[in-house]
């Protein structure tokens with residue numbers, strides 16, 4: 001193919017390829033155990049697959065309604081009410097999306113204009129900042145610091161001004177595993193009260209939280225819910241990251257703006273999968289028991305790591321565990337992640353890439369959403385270092 005002859009003025013000049021693609025490819029190229037990109041290496045429930053087949057055979061193969069099929073929106077409304085005591089109207093306040101990534105982009109595109117400021121906590125999941133930039137907004141970063149990655153709310157308060165349009169939160173938090181407390185939510189409520197600030201609450205790991213900690217959904221706090229887009233993903237909850245199915249909850253006026261963008265971005269999402277998920281949501285035990293399922297995986301991985309030169313603070317949520325490697329090397333995490341994959345056969349994610357200006361904390365993120373034998377083989381290799 002000949003080269004493009006004109007001048008290409010990139011809209012995302014600093015963006016490369018996401019770390020998840022980079023590390024998963026490196027893992028594949030070197031036949032390393034892939035604990036980098038977050039996805040299970042075990043299958044989703046057979047019943048969910050059966051429901052999808054049934055939906056396809058029943059002829060649910062054409063466009064779904066723009067906001068998603070009503071049966072699924074009703075089930076989400078019921079689940080949200082049962083778990084968090086908040087009522088979202090299926091007709092006007094719930095939209096099914098092609099994963100959380102599309103929901104996040106849509107919420108930002110629908111609300112952020114040129115020069116609006118958006119407060120982000122970093123290390124931050126990687127899709128927030130480019131979405132803000134593409135829509136002309138300005139990211140304002142607040143740093144969370146190891147080992148607790150807690151938020152200093154007085155710092156956040158000082159950054160708020162008349163241009164602040166949105167605050168993005170993510171609990172349980174990727175990549176650190178940190179979770180918000182009720183006090184964090186009250187602080188957030190305090191600093192946003194009486195303002196026009198919107199909240200984008202990324203809650204994709206709502207069902208992966210440990211030690212009986214309570215998931216502090218924005219939906220539990222009426223004064224936060226009234227200004228929030230809540231985003232979740234069935235990819236995490238049903239072990240189906242490849243299905244790209246998620247949803248957004250928001251008060252009617254916010255959802256109306258969200259749908260104006262959604263209808264032109266994807267129009268609607270995979271129809272048979274929506275039918276299957278709607279039916280599968282009756283199996284409440286699946287998501288109610290997910291915390292225990294993943295806590296056992298976390299504990300297994302962490303006990304396998306004991307005695308190695310990696311050190312850890314158990315992750316309170318998500319399916320990620322940070323390991324500190326300062327007893328092994330002083331290399332940058334980006335360099336060590338590559339060497340770990342190529343020379344030792346285990347791929348992980350360096351944390352510094354989640355900062356707008358890299359901070360090197362000698363920390364790598366490992367995904368423990370894996371079969372026990374995968375975790376055992378990985379731990380064996382990590383012990384040899």
Ligand code: PMP
Pocket residue numbers: 038098099100101102125170173174202204232233234235241244245246
């Ligand atoms: N937010 C966070 C914090 C995530 O970790 C992920 C993906 N793992 C997403 C959003 C995107 O979810 P999806 O795959 O449903 O687009």
Ligand code: GLN
Pocket residue numbers: 018020021036037038039174
């Ligand atoms: N969210 C997943 C992770 O944190 C990866 C998603 C992706 O590959 N974009 O690993």
